[in-house]
Amino acid sequence: MIDYPAVVQYYEPWWIQIIKAIVIFAIILQLQPILIVGERKLLGRFQGRYGPNRVGPYGLATPLADIIKLATKEQFRPDTSIGWMFALAPVISVLTAVGAIAIIPFGDTQDIFGTDVGLYGIDVSVGPLFVFAMGAVAFYGIMLGGFSSGSKYSFLGAMRAAAQLISYEVAQGLALVGVIMTSQTLSLTEIVHAQEGMWYFIPQFLGFLIFLVASFAETNRAPFDLVEADAEIVGGYFTEYGGTRFTSYLFAEYINMCVVCLIMVTVFFGGWLLPFGINPPGWVDPFVVLAKTSVFLIFFIWIRATLPRLRYDQLMSFGWKILLPLATLNTLATAVIIVVTD
Amino acid sequence: MSWHPGDEHVTVMRPPAPGAAGGTYRVFAETMRGLKTTFSRVVEGVHTLQYPEQKTAVYPRFRGRHRLHKFEDTGLEKCVGCSLCAAACPADCIRVVAAENTPDTRVSAGERYAAVYEINLSRCIFCGYCEVACPFDAITMGNDYEMSDYQRSDLIFTKEMLLAEPVERTPLRADGE
Numbered sequence: 325m326i327d328y329p330a331v332v333q334y335y336e337p338w339w340i341q342i343i344k345a346i347v348i349f350a351i352i353l354q355l356q357p358i359l360i361v362g363e364r365k366l367l368g369r370f371q372g373r374y375g376p377n378r379v380g381p382y383g384l385a386t387p388l389a390d391i392i393k394l395a396t397k398e399q400f401r402p403d404t405s406i407g408w409m410f411a412l413a414p415v416i417s418v419l420t421a422v423g424a425i426a427i428i429p430f431g432d433t434q435d436i437f438g439t440d441v442g443l444y445g446i447d448v449s450v451g452p453l454f455v456f457a458m459g460a461v462a463f464y465g466i467m468l469g470g471f472s473s474g475s476k477y478s479f480l481g482a483m484r485a486a487a488q489l490i491s492y493e494v495a496q497g498l499a500l501v502g503v504i505m506t507s508q509t510l511s512l513t514e515i516v517h518a519q520e521g522m523w524y525f526i527p528q529f530l531g532f533l534i535f536l537v538a539s540f541a542e543t544n545r546a547p548f549d550l551v552e553a554d555a556e557i558v559g560g561y562f563t564e565y566g567g568t569r570f571t572s573y574l575f576a577e578y579i580n581m582c583v584v585c586l587i588m589v590t591v592f593f594g595g596w597l598l599p600f601g602i603n604p605p606g607w608v609d610p611f612v613v614l615a616k617t618s619v620f621l622i623f624f625i626w627i628r629a630t631l632p633r634l635r636y637d638q639l640m641s642f643g644w645k646i647l648l649p650l651a652t653l654n655t656l657a658t659a660v661i662i663v664v665t666d
Numbered sequence: 667m668s669w670h671p672g673d674e675h676v677t678v679m680r681p682p683a684p685g686a687a688g689g690t691y692r693v694f695a696e697t698m699r700g701l702k703t704t705f706s707r708v709v710e711g712v713h714t715l716q717y718p719e720q721k722t723a724v725y726p727r728f729r730g731r732h733r734l735h736k737f738e739d740t741g742l743e744k745c746v747g748c749s750l751c752a753a754a755c756p757a758d759c760i761r762v763v764a765a766e767n768t769p770d771t772r773v774s775a776g777e778r779y780a781a782v783y784e785i786n787l788s789r790c791i792f793c794g795y796c797e798v799a800c801p802f803d804a805i806t807m808g809n810d811y812e813m814s815d816y817q818r819s820d821l822i823f824t825k826e827m828l829l830a831e832p833v834e835r836t837p838l839r840a841d842g843e
Contacts, residue, residue: 369712370708371707372707372712372713372714373712373713627701630700630703
């Protein structure tokens, strides 16, 4: 049994909390343009072309041009839409996406100028539950956006999003239960500390695979991007959105992608830990986390370049008939092993 | 009384129902194969030309923008203003107004010359019939394919523009390339 200590063993003044929040938010937000241009360039490479390479050196200023274009567009709202909901929905999406970052540990507690600072927004004692709570609220952003647009395509997209997110959240949550049982804690920093012997993707390999697949569905990425299937329902829930509101949805999608990758790294790939007994100084930790995350982000893009979109009934039967039983079996087997070996 | 199919019936062969464990395994293997395919594209490198910097070399018989020619030794225009090209043109984009050569002003080698020779490139379909129709090889199809402009009136090429050398040479493919 792991003797887990109280979660917060130190006191942080309020101003450190604020500084941490701003720094983490700024860094994650600055990652999004890099991620967007990186995705477009990688997709190009996967298709035998360069991708954007005109604006700035190597096309790195392309997202800036995109933002200027989108931000200077007219704020447009259809007559049939419900005004306040239409404006609120993208805000919900962005807030929940950013909120989930608050609990991701980028490193251990560091001694910075005599003050103990944890390299994470906040270490809640219900880590994964907080993430799933944020994911569940994020779904309102999509649902309200599609519902209030007053367009059939938006509405269909929102309905698909509702069904898809609910179906895959179950499997995603169950896949994490195995890890939580093994580490005997819900705090993400404690989960990372519990992986010092072995990263959890080895004993929980099935759980990792299930979590990976469910994450694609949760973030509406290909091949599970039925929510925004442009061939059938134009753009899904954000069909009627344009300008900065559309940008908000776009950012929310990419931040969500970052969040699931960060969670995967934290829970299955040992967060800031390095293998082979390498123990670098504390300031390296965030870079380790970001490096591991970028590997998963590249994998997300690779999958997007490879797999075609699933049919709707395939999506549902895959989620309920394969992923959910597998996740349940994984949880059961883990429980049995823990009880037997304990 | 319901219809009875009789003793003879046809057996239909169907693939295994989707969603079974075997199907999942097959999907997994196919996914891996797909990932390999896309990754080998990355290894292979890019196949695109960066257009404004790198231009596609055209074949010698490529039909680009027209050119009018002069005799190299005398400097006289080859065009005698016969309007055969205008008659052959299916898009009706060539306008020729002929004038007589006088002993003082001698423009072409023949009896007459083209006082006005205009090609409306926004109508031209680059069929090359004008080149075929010309009895003196005065008009030929060049290799220039960059002809976009901001105004339609700028696409009406006059005789001076057609006689002049192109500003930028279009790359030409060597024989056998």
